[in-house]
Structures are given as structure tokens and as C-alpha cells.
Amino acid sequence: MGSLVLKNIRKSFGQVEVLKGIDLEVSDGEFVIFVGPSGCGKSTLLRVIAGLEDATSGSVGIDGEVVGHLPPSKRGIAMVFQTYALYPHLTVRNNMALGLKQAGQPADQVEQRVTAASTMLSLDEYLERYPAELSGGQRQRVAIGRAVVRDPQLFLFDEPLSNLDAALRVNTRLEIARLHRELGATMIYVTHDQVEAMTLADKIVVLNSGVVEQIGSPMELYNNPANMFVAGFIGSPQMNFIDAGRVGRGDADKIGIRPEHISVDPETGTWAGNVLHAEHLGADTILYMETEAAGLLTVRLFGEHKFNADDKLFATPDENRMFAFDKDGRSIAA
Numbered sequence: 001m002g003s004l005v006l007k008n009i010r011k012s013f014g015q016v017e018v019l020k021g022i023d024l025e026v027s028d029g030e031f032v033i034f035v036g037p038s039g040c041g042k043s044t045l046l047r048v049i050a051g052l053e054d055a056t057s058g059s060v061g062i063d064g065e066v067v068g069h070l071p072p073s074k075r076g077i078a079m080v081f082q083t084y085a086l087y088p089h090l091t092v093r094n095n096m097a098l099g100l101k102q103a104g105q106p107a108d109q110v111e112q113r114v115t116a117a118s119t120m121l122s123l124d125e126y127l128e129r130y131p132a133e134l135s136g137g138q139r140q141r142v143a144i145g146r147a148v149v150r151d152p153q154l155f156l157f158d159e160p161l162s163n164l165d166a167a168l169r170v171n172t173r174l175e176i177a178r179l180h181r182e183l184g185a186t187m188i189y190v191t192h193d194q195v196e197a198m199t200l201a202d203k204i205v206v207l208n209s210g211v212v213e214q215i216g217s218p219m220e221l222y223n224n225p226a227n228m229f230v231a232g233f234i235g236s237p238q239m240n241f242i243d244a245g246r247v248g249r250g251d252a253d254k255i256g257i258r259p260e261h262i263s264v265d266p267e268t269g270t271w272a273g274n275v276l277h278a279e280h281l282g283a284d285t286i287l288y289m290e291t292e293a294a295g296l297l298t299v300r301l302f303g304e305h306k307f308n309a310d311d312k313l314f315a316t317p318d319e320n321r322m323f324a325f326d327k328d329g330r331s332i333a334a
Helices: 042-050 092-102 107-120 136-148 166-183 194-200 218-223 228-233
Strands: 004-013 016-026 031-035 057-062 077-081 154-158 186-190 203-208 211-216 240-243 254-257 262-265 271-280 284-291 295-302 312-317 323-325
Touching (some): 016 211, 042 154, 107 136, 136 166, 166 194, 194 218, 203 218, 211 218, 228 323, 240 295, 262 295
Parallel strands (some): 031 186, 031 203, 154 186
Antiparallel strands (some): 004 016, 240 254, 271 284, 284 295
16 A cells, blocks of 8 residues: 555646656655755645646656545545644644544544544643644644544645744654554655655755756765756765866766865865865865865864864865766766
């Protein structure tokens, strides 16, 4: 249960085409994340899957059945929004139970499912509270619990952590990962945060301007980006891109090297340069260097280092971790 097949999904709003022919297959139990910059179409695609938007053309199949003609309530899906969408006048218990009651489920079955979900999400002590009495992280767990009790074929998450502070984002991300392991359910998750994508996903779908740039596991995208867009979007800090001619590479238009694959030394190295700014983060030290040969570089050093602005250093790339791209931005295989 829970497989998803999208075939040539297109969606236009007036003259603006937002989705430009999306094909995707998601297997039972997979955790798939849509990532991309604002306006790339990821939330629109999720809404098309849910039935909240009609595709202009193409088909949506869930568990082998084409569902384009079905309303959201008949698609076997449950959706978690970034705004929680809880009823303020209902307790946590009644917020979680409402959908089941409206579907006419027996009272004992409703209570059983709510109890199981609240235990799974550590919400037992909050069942009689109202949303206004909860923190943001607790409200999001209630919203997730409301989805869990429906026992859907497919969970859909639309940027569920974007309204939480950094600590709560981490905690709730762990909750969602644990939930996926325990339920074994199929999950489709939209985010602009690549850390969420890299840490949660079995498979990442990178979207840009309504098209799929690449699909793969987090490490596939990190180690084998199909083009400059994916190479620059996946990884933090962002990959450095250098004009190939500046570093003697006539077979390419651009060379890419990740900040963590550059070493520095005060005495010797490949590219001489000056430190413009240093960020001392404890676990990492981020250097921004201006080099004559390669231009502006970002360098990520692990651990604490005492380099500071105006230091003169040599930067040396790991040549085994360099990427080459042609004039169209496509990756050139090593």
C-alpha cells in the first residue's frame, strides 16, 4: 500500500506553467522529499497529489489506481501543513479524533487509534489541552497525530517544520524519522531545507522551475550531481564554481569543488590567497578567501582553527573530488 506514480504532470495557472511534465515513481514505504528553491513547484506538486489542485494534464496513481477524479478524502492520504491547521476550540484529543468521527468510525475504534497515536508521539499528557496551551512543536506533533490516526496509504508533509525554531526543528525531525521507521508508511515531504532532505529522505527529487533536475538518494546527489544546479543546491556551504580556464582545464566550462574538499596551509599549496572573513563555529571553521587563480573560494575546515581575516594562505583542492561541467551546466563524467 502507498505506492505513487506520476505521469507527465503539468499544471498551469492562467498563462503560467508551474509544473512542466513531472514523472515520478515512489515505492511502498519510501520516504521521498521534494526540494528546490521558492517557486520551483514543489508545494503545487504536493497539492496535485493530494487533490487540492487539479492537474492541467497527466495522471496521479496511488496504489495502482488513477485518482485524478477522486476528492482528497477518497485518496487514502493524510496531509500535514506547516500552519498546523488545528481547531482552536477542540482539545488535542478531539482534534485528533475529528476526522475519524466525521467518517463514522465506531467510538471504541476512534479512542483506540487516538490513544495509540498519542502514545507514539508522547502526547498523552496533553490530550485534554487546547492548541493555545501548547508550544509550536507540540502543536505540530498533534497535527502529525491527526494524520497518523487515519492510517493513510500516503502521508504528505508540506514544510511541516518551517515555523519551528532550530532546536524544535531537530527534535521534530527525529520524531518524523522515528515515525517513518515504526509505521513503515510511504511519506512525501516538501521542504526548502536541504538538511531535512539529506537526513530524512530515502530519495530526493530536486525541482527547478517546474522540472525535475535529478532524482536519487542523498549521497547520490551529493557525490554525483547531474548538473550545476543540483551541485550548487545540495551541500552546505554551497559548492565553489570556478571558470575552468582559470585553472587550466580546457575540457570544461566550470569546475566545481565543495568547501570541505579544500585544504589550506600558510606555506604552500595550489592557489595563493587572502582570507576575507572567518567564521568560527566550534565544530567547523568557514573561511572566505580571495585567490588570484581561482577567484572567491569558500573553505570548510573541520574543528577549531585560528585563521582570521587578512591571513595569507594557500588553498589546495582535492583533485579526486572536483567536478567538471560543460557550457550548458551538465556534469562531465570523470
